[in-house]
Amino acid sequence: MSDTVTAAPATVGPARLTAGTVRQYVAARSRLGDGAVRVLLLRAAPAWDGPAVQRTAGGLQVRVAVAPSVLAVHEQILSHLDAATPPDPKVLVVLTDREDTDLDPGLLARAYGGRIRSVDNWEVVQEAFDARGLDGRLRGETWAAEALLDAAATRGWPSLGKGLLSHDEALTRLARRRLRLGRHDTDALGGPAAHDDGDRIDPVALFRWTLTPGGPDLLRDLRGPERVGLARFLARPEQGGSTGKIVTALVEAEHGADAAAYAVVCAALWGHAEADHDLYRARGRAERWLGDQPPAQGDDLDRLLASFGHSGEAYVRGLVDRSEHRLADPVLSRAAQLVAQFGAQSAAAASPLLAAGLDARFTAAGRALADGTETVTAAVTALAEHALATDDATRARIERVRMAARLGRWLAGRPEADIASVADGTARQVRELGWVDRALEHLEAGGDADDVLADAYSRIGAQVRAKRRELDRAFSDRLAVWTADATTPGVMLTVESFLERVVAPVVACPDRRVLLLLVDGMSAAIASELGEELHGHWSEFDPQPDAAGAPVRRAMAAALPTLTTVSRTSLFAGTLMKGDQSDEKRLFPQHPCWNGAPAAVFHKDDLRGPDTGSPFSTALSEALADERTHVAVVLNTVDDRLDKEQKLSDGTWQTKEIGGLEPLLRVARANDMTVLLTSDHGHVVERRGNKLDVSGGTVGSSRHRTPGGPVAPAEIELSGPRVVWPEPGSQIVALRDHDTRYTTLRAGYHGGATLAEFTIPLLALLPFGAQPPTGWRELGDPAPSWWAEDAEDGAGAKAGADADATPETIPARPGRKQAKKATPPVTEGAISLFGEDEVAPPAPQEVANPAVEPGAVPASGRPEDAATTLVERLMATELYQAQLDLLARKPQGKAVPKALAALVEAGTLPMTALAERAGQPATRAPGFAATLAQLLNYDGAQILEILPDNRTLRLHRAQLIEQFGL
Secondary structure (H helix, E strand, O other), X not given: OOOOOXXXXXXXXXXXXXXXXXXXXXXXXXXXXXXXXXXXXXXXXXXXXXXXXXXXXXXXXXXXXXXXXXXXXXXXXXHHHOOOOOOOOOEEXXXXXXXXXXXXXXXXXXXXXXXXXXOOHHHHHHHHOOOOEEOHHHHOOOOHHHHHHHHHOOOOOOOOOOOEEOHHHHHHHHHHHHHOOOOOOEOOOOOEOOOOOOOOOXXXXXXXXXXXXOHHHHHHOOOHHHHHHHHHHHOOOOOOHHHHHHHHHHHHOOOHHHHHHHHHHHHHHHHHOXXXXXXXXXXXHHHHOOOOOOOOOHHHHHHHHHHHHHHHHHHHHHHHHOOOHHHHHHHHHHHHHHHHHHOOHHHHOOOOOOHHHHHHHHHHHHHHHHHOOOOHHHHHHHHHHOOOOOOHHHHHHHHHHHHHHHHHHHHHOOOOOOOOOHHHHHHHHHHXXXXXXXXXXXXXXXXXXXXXXXXXXXXXXXXXHHHHHHHHHHHHHHHHHHHHHOOOOOOOEEHHXXXXXXXXXXXXXXXXOEEEEEEOOOOHHHHHHHHHHHOOOEEEEEOOOXXXXXXXXXXXXXXXXXXXXXXXXXXXXXXXOOOOHHHHHHHHHHOHHHOOOOEEEEOHHHHOOXXXXXXXXXXXXXHHHOOOOEEEEEEOHHHHHHHHOOOOOOOOOOHHXXXXXXXXXXXXXXXXXXXXXXXXXXXXXXXXXEEOOOOOOOEOOOOEEOOOOOOOOOEEEEEXXXXXXXXXXXXXXXXXXXXEXXXXXXXXXOOOOOHHHHEEEEEEEEEOOOOOOOOOEEOOOOOOHXXXXXOOOOHHHHHHHHOOOOOOOOOOOOOHHHHHXXXXXXXXXXXXXXXXXXXXXXXXXXXXXXXXXXXXXXXOOOHHHHHHHHHHHHHOOHHHHHHHHOOOOOOOOOHHHHHHHHHHHHOEEEHHHHHHHOOOOHHHHHHHHHHHHHHHOHHHOOOEEEOOOOOEEEEOXXXXXXXXXX
C-alpha cells in the first residue's frame, strides 16, 4: 500500500491529526519499531492537544512534537537524532504544515522515508484493520474515520486478515467499543462483556446496555457528529431497529437509564390495554418523555412505541424468567413509578409483567370464583402465565386460587350429603373428601390480601365447611350403630387386619421385603399431597388382590378413640388393643404374617444416627441392610406438628418435611423394597375452633371423653369392641365436628369421630419398573375428576362427578334409592349398616337424564358403561376409521377398545397399567401407547398426551368429544 494519497486541494490547509490517527499510522509501519532512533514527519496542522508520549497497540512508544516553521522542523530533527544521550522514546513524530521543498534536502533525507508524509484517515483505518479494502458506504460516513482511529486507542483493532472492511462491520465494532456494548456474554457485573466483534447490535444488547451503570452517558458524551452517526446506525432496521430509535431518543432526553422500564409501560399502553380516553391521555404523557424531537410522529410513533414495548417487555420477562432479580426488580419498580407518572394505571392492570397486572388478575379470579362462572379456569391460567408468578409466595397464592376453583367445582357437582355406610365413608374420604380437606386447608392457611378474592374464599370456605359438617355427622351416625352392633368389617380394611390382609400376601411372594412407613397422624388430605409428589418416582398400586372393580387407593378404619396409643398399637399388634412403643416392638415381629422372617419396628429415636455421617441408628441401618428383615418405621412429624407447631400460612405438605421419609425411600429404592406408606389415624386442624365445656364425664383427649352428662350436637356416643379405651369394649363420647375441642388451644387434634380422624390412607408403592407382588394392580391418577384444571366448571362439575366418575377418580356411591336396595330392611328411624355382602364400593348415583350429554352415565349407573358407549360411538366415526386406515398394521381384537374405555374412565393412566387393562404385556406398553396416539391425535390435536415422565398417558376427554364430533 502506498504511503501517500492524493493531497488535499492547495486552498485547504492540512487537517489536525488526532492521537488515534497518529498511533494507528505509526503502528502500521513496522520499521519504526526496530529500535533505531528515527524521526517521522507528518503533514498536518501544527497543533497537538494530546499527551506528548503516545503508545501504539504494538507497544511502541513515540513522542509527538509540532513544528509550525521550517526552523522548528530542523530543530526537532537535529535535537532528536543528534542528542548526546539516546532519546526516550526513540521515535519522534513531528507534525508540520511545511512542504518538502521548504526543507533542506540533506536534513530531509535523515527523516523516515526521506520526506514529509501526508495522512489519509481512511487509509489509516484500512491499515488499522489489516483490510484489503473499504466498503464504499463506509467512506460516506465522514465522521467515522476519525472516530474509528480514536477508538482504536492503544488496543488497536482485530485484524480482518486482508478481508474487506464493510460498513456494518466497522460501525458495529465502533459502537461496541465506544459504548461498551458487548454481545450476550455476561461479565462479572451481570452485564454484557465488552467484545469488539461484529454481529448485530440487537434490542437485547441495547436494553442490557441501558442497565449498565453509566452506559447511556457514553453516547451522550461523544462528539456531536459521532453521537449522531452512531445513533443513526443503532436505529437501522438490521441493528436495533425501533428499539434503537427509541433508546437513542431517550438517551438524548436524558432518560436512557430508564429505557427498559419505559418499554414495559409502553407495552401496556400500546399493546395490552383497551383503548379509551384515559389510555390516550397516558400515551400522550409517555410520548413527551422522548423529548422535544421524538423520532417519529402520529401513527408512525405509535408503531415505533408498540414495537419497542414488545421488545422491551420480552427482554425484562427474560430477566424475570432467569431469576436475574438484581436487574429485573429495579426495572419493574421504576416502571411502576412511571405508570403513576403517566397516569397509566388502567393500562398497567392489563400487563403480563407489571405487579399491577398480577394484582388485577387476582381480583379477576376472585370475581370469577364469586360468580361461579366458567371463567374460573381461564382466570387461573392467566394468573399462572403472569411473569411474576414465579416466586414461592405468589405460587402459593395461585395454588390457593386453584384450590378454591376445585372446591367450587366440587360444590357445583352437588356432592351427596349421605353416607351409606362406614365402608362408604372411609372410601369416600380417601378418594374424594380428603382432597376436599386438602383444598380447604390451602384456603384456610393463607386467605388473601385482595378483598374480592378474600370474600370469595370466605364464601366457598363456609359452604365447604357446612357440607363437611353434614357429612361428618352422617358418618358418625353410621359409625355409632356399626360399633355398637359389632358388625364385621367385610372387605373394608382395618388397622387390626392390615398385617394379615395387606402385608402377609407381600411377604408370601419370593424375595419381597416390606418397608412399612407409618406417618403418625397423616390424614387422607396429606396422603393425597404426598402421593402426588411420590408419583414422580414411584408407581402406586392397589394392594387388594381379591377386590372387585378397578384398582383404587385404599383406606383403613382406625380403632376408637382415634389415638396413637390405641390405633397404632392395634396396627402393629394385628389386634385391637391399647399399648405403647414397647408393646409395638414386642408384638410386631411375633405376628404370623412374617412367616418366620425377622421383622422389627423402629420409632423416633431410631432416626438419630450415632455420628454425623449416619442418617439412622445402628440397629435401623443394620435392619435395612439385612436382605431378610422386614422393617417398619414410625415418623412423627405430623403428630408432633399438631402438638406444637401450626402451619398457619402454609397448607402444603412435601416429603422433605416428613423427617426421615426421603432417606428411607432412597434406601427402599436401592434395595428394591415394597413400600407401604400409611398412618394410625388422621387429624383435624385448628383454625377457628371453640372449646366445648364438659358438664359430666372425664376428658380423655382433645377430642373424646368418658360418658356422663348431656351429649351436645357436636358429640356422639360410641361403644362396642372397637372402642378400646380405657379398656376393650368401653364407651366414650367423641366429637364429630372439625371445629370443636375439649382442651386448650393447639395446632390440631385427633381422638374424635370425624371422617378425617377415623380414615387411615394407604399408599402401596414400588419403584418404576419393579415387578409388583402377586395380585397388585397399578393405579392411574387417584385425584377426583373435579381436581383437574381442565374439568368443566359449573354444571359440568355435576357431569364430572357422575358421568366421569370411576373408582380411581371419585368414590362411587349410591343414591338414596340405591342405598335402600343395597341394605337390609330396618325398623323406622334406624340407621342402615353396611353388610358383609358389600364386596366393592357401590355404584354411582343415577343422573337425571343420561342421554343429554355424550358419555353420560346410562341408566345402569355404571361409569364403565358410559365409557364403553363413548368408545363405541368414537370407533363408528368416519374420522376414526380414516385414522385406523393410516396405520401400517391395524390392531386386532379388543385391546384398543378396552384401552380407550379405560382412558375415558380414568383420564390419566401409566402406560403399563393401561397395557394391563387392555390385555397387553407390559413390555409392549410404549408401542401400544404410540398406536393409540396415532389414532386419536388427528391434525395436531393433543387428545392423548404423553406426560413429561414418558410413562404416563392423559386423555383429554372434552377435546376427544369435540374433535371426533361425539
